[in-house]
Amino acid sequence: MSTRLSSAGRLLNREAAVKFNFNGKYLQGYEGDTLASALLANDQMLMGRSFKYHRPRGVVASGAEEPNGLVNLGQGARFEPNARVTTTELFEGLVAESQNHWPSLEFDIGVVNNYAARLLPAGFYYKTFIHPRAAWKHVFEPVIRKSAGLGRAPKSRDADRYEHFYAFVDVLIIGGGIAGLQAARAAGAAGVKVLLIEQTPHWGGRAPVDGAEIAGKPAGDWIRDTLKALGKMPNVQIRTRMMGAGIYDHGYALAYERLSDHAPDNDLPRHRLWRIRAGQIITTTGAIERPLSFAGNDIPGVMLASAVRDYVVNYAVSPGDRTVVVTNNDDAYRTALVLKEAGLEVPMIVDARPDGGGALAEQAKALGIRVETGTAIAKVNGGKRVTAVEICPQAGEGKSMTLVPCDAVAMSGGWSPVVHLWSHCGGKLIWDADHAHFRPDPDRPPLGADGQGFVSVAGFANGAMGFGDALRDADDAGKAAAKATGGTPKRSAAPKAVDVEMAPMAPVWKMPQGAGYKLRSKMWLDFQNDVKVSDVQLAAQEGFESVEHTKRYTTLGMATDQGKLSNINGLAVLADSLNAEIPQVGTTTFRPPYTPISMGAIGGEARGEIFQPLRRTPTHDWAEEHGVYWEPVGHWRRAYCYNHKGESVEDAVQREVRATRASLGLLDASTLGKIIVKGPDAGRFLDMIYTNMMSTLKPGRCRYGLMCTENGFLTDDGVVARLDEDTWLCHTTTGGADRIHAHMEEWLQTEWWDWKVYTANLTEQYAQFAVVGPNARKLLEKLGGMDVSKEALPFMAWADGKIGGFDTRVFRISFSGELSYEIAVPASQGRAFWDTLLDAGEEWDITPYGTEALHVMRAEKGFIMIGDETDGTVIPQDLGLDWALSKKKDDYLGKRAQERSHMADPERWKLVGLETLDGSVLPDGAYAVVEGDNENGQRKTEGRVTSTYHSPTLNHGIAMGLVLHGPDRMGAVLDFPKVDGTIVKAKIVSPVFYDPDGEKQNV
């Protein structure tokens, strides 16, 4: 059994007991425990079930690389699936439950998949469930979904808050082991700004556990002294619980700081995503130990050798009383020594190398540990827990020679540098045959804008295999990075460290060498996704030669741990199967983030009220107080209508239209774009931007204009007013304001850079209200201040003046077909002016109306709407707007495009009005159908609805649509099928349903 030892535990506070709950049971750990160490201390070796076969799984590692120990963590609004037990710090009241089992962790029905494993090889799903097609969706997928998968998705809204932080440093150092500390010290001493980050809560990495001696003192003392020295450097900042998540172009890095995961329920943000710009980045991310591939290497109790000694030294936890060590290198002997020192038994060290190890092996032998060289584990016995290992020669086929009873196995297949961050932005790797690992190629780093490398690697992450080498390497890297960012490195030597002499490791990718199929199909490569040696071999046989293809076919390395333990072993097996060298096979692509980061951190502050910016007009609060039904238009909120108490949205719209047409309506049109264009070349410029002539517009007058893209398609429309000799004011659609301003600036800055034109976007400077209806003039005359008569201010004119004491600019324009004034006042006076209009308009029953009434009224008049009648494929000619295409101009944006054969094609659908025979409202977007199918087997069509409303004025459904030869087919009746299968018949009519002669607006 796994249990707590009587020793102190380097990271534990034995004074502070911590209670927590696992699968409904209350357990106890200590402050400083991880959830993994606390579970082990309570003999909870079984922590979950595997993804595909539901095999029992225990923790295999002690850090970020852990594939098995994943739990549902927390409850309710603080629930999170797939939390790694090895990186979850224990806190009082922690609640966790294991995943992917039913009905319980101890007894799981899905484990039948395990006994059927022979029937579930790599690519099983692709091969088995492809026919019949429909069965996948309705039969296979739901069943497979139920049996596969890991944690549950959270159901409640997240209780925590998150944030971003932008930081700028000269040198960013990722990884706070001894190499990171030394690099920070060297760079800091050179005077540059340094940020050193470490993903765990502790500094120093593995060195204290592995017994390093640095500068004549134990590693722990050296770490403490170095931290003290760094603390005295004002230019150096250090932070723990902060992981380097990704490195991107131009020295950009993301770091993930976990502020309150270890102490929930306080006021801190939970996570902070750091967005860092660094001159140079050093990754001192250490190395990860590799598992060995032997049959049953996934049974709970089989762990990495380094993890076993981490649990003993750091957390005073014994994974078992009797631990067999199996290795292909000297480092794992440290585990045997640590176990022995803790008073635990090591029945045997199984060393695959015929010649065995060096100095550490001698120490082990001196302690009386039995060391067998040239041997292998043929097979691990046990189900939910290791009971024994069977030993055989490494060179053979796995015939068992000896049975060694034990309750844990510590395995080491060598060490792989953590090259992820180096690789994110294009750093290349080389294969180091001596240590059987990939390490960064210093000659091919990620390159910055200047063609120079901006990432360097130091220490064990760079392939160093001893403490002394790692410190020298880190010192060099720190100095070089400081120099590259303008610092002056000190002439000081790196601290010296004592390293034991190590015998060479031997690559071992299968154990034993000649294992048959039966053993190979129980050798796990990827523990989380259940990928075995036999699966990768099968993929190779079936022609998946590329490592990227093999990955996707077998799912090797595609789990939440992204193959931190499995990648190298998997590609070595693939290389062997293909009879190729490992470097020829290569690695899969390393992509950020290094370990998963929370969605909350990515979103940062953007949630709740500040999820998105919400643009408010000056009448926003008034609308809120008067029953508004909002319509989002871009980031704006516009009133769709204002509901009276108990009134439906539909009824409100009808009422607003009727009241406006009968007497007086009021619209907040403040969101319409208002762009000033000024300069000696402004007229010439606007003649290019608009399809019609704007240079000939007289000061004091307005003109409706169309804008097209250079491809000829309609992009925006609006009324242009000429303010003076060289100044125009261009109104755009609400959604078009920013886009059209940018469009104008782009043409001015890139194409017509020598034209003297300035623009300014004044959209928000003014509140603009439309006073609409037969009594509009009476209202303005009542308020008084300027002459708004037909003679002084005719249709399509504008004037500056006072109304009711306000400074205004009044435009005589109409989008409703009624007598209408659009009046602009400074935005800060908008609310006051709105209130004034409402008060004074009371005698005419003034009715504020929203965007839907605006739409209905413009449709009754046959006015087009950008975004309804246009969709990016419509040209002015389609809409019968030929009158707005100037024939006098040599050019305008879109002119040439409109002359292309497809644009000039008479078969293009054209705008008409549609009137239903039964008076009903056509469905929006409905198509008019004709007999027969097209070449794709779809029903042939001859037109579609672009806008459709119930007209309260005419009391029947009206619509606009684009129809084949439409304007030539007045009176023809078209068939529009509805989704319920019935057909609505509609007659082609003029799009102008109301007041075709314009008598109402021109009074």
Added chain:
Amino acid sequence: MSDAISALDGARSEGSAVVEELGLRGMITLRGDLSSKTVAAAVKNLTGLNLPQQRMCNSRAAYGVAWMSPDELLVMIPYGEAEAATAKIAGALAKEHALVVNVSDARAVFAIRGAGAREVLAKLAPVDLSKERFEPGQFRRTRLAQVPAAFWLRDPDRFELICFRSVAQYVFDLLKTSAAPGAEVGFL
């Protein structure tokens, strides 16, 4: 004029920094040739300030001139003077190719002050706000989370910030959230 109110009517919040809407301020956008002596003279006449260098804002009492782009300045004056001042500058530049417009009502102005002010902004804007890199007088057009904004260091511990009027509430809420107690970073 007495009816004019700013977007948030002086909203205020206290956290790791004090965030305050400053009410109405006169603002004039001036686009023109910034090397022109006439432009410099017109601005100086009105504000008593020289033209700012790139990414700087010169301030004096209620007056300021900020560098917006290679051909654009933002002139700040008391709100009540904005209309007349716009006409005055436009008149002085009548013979030059220039655009002078009153934008006082298009914006909201905030102050962010106190020890935490730099970090409050650094959570929202991709700008190096360290003491050695962002000094008094410096001005930056940037974005604040999802909207455009500009800010400058008016005094050693006081930033002023402008954004569009329609998003004043969003910006205030952002700054308030960013300044919520307990989330001090301790980096700047």
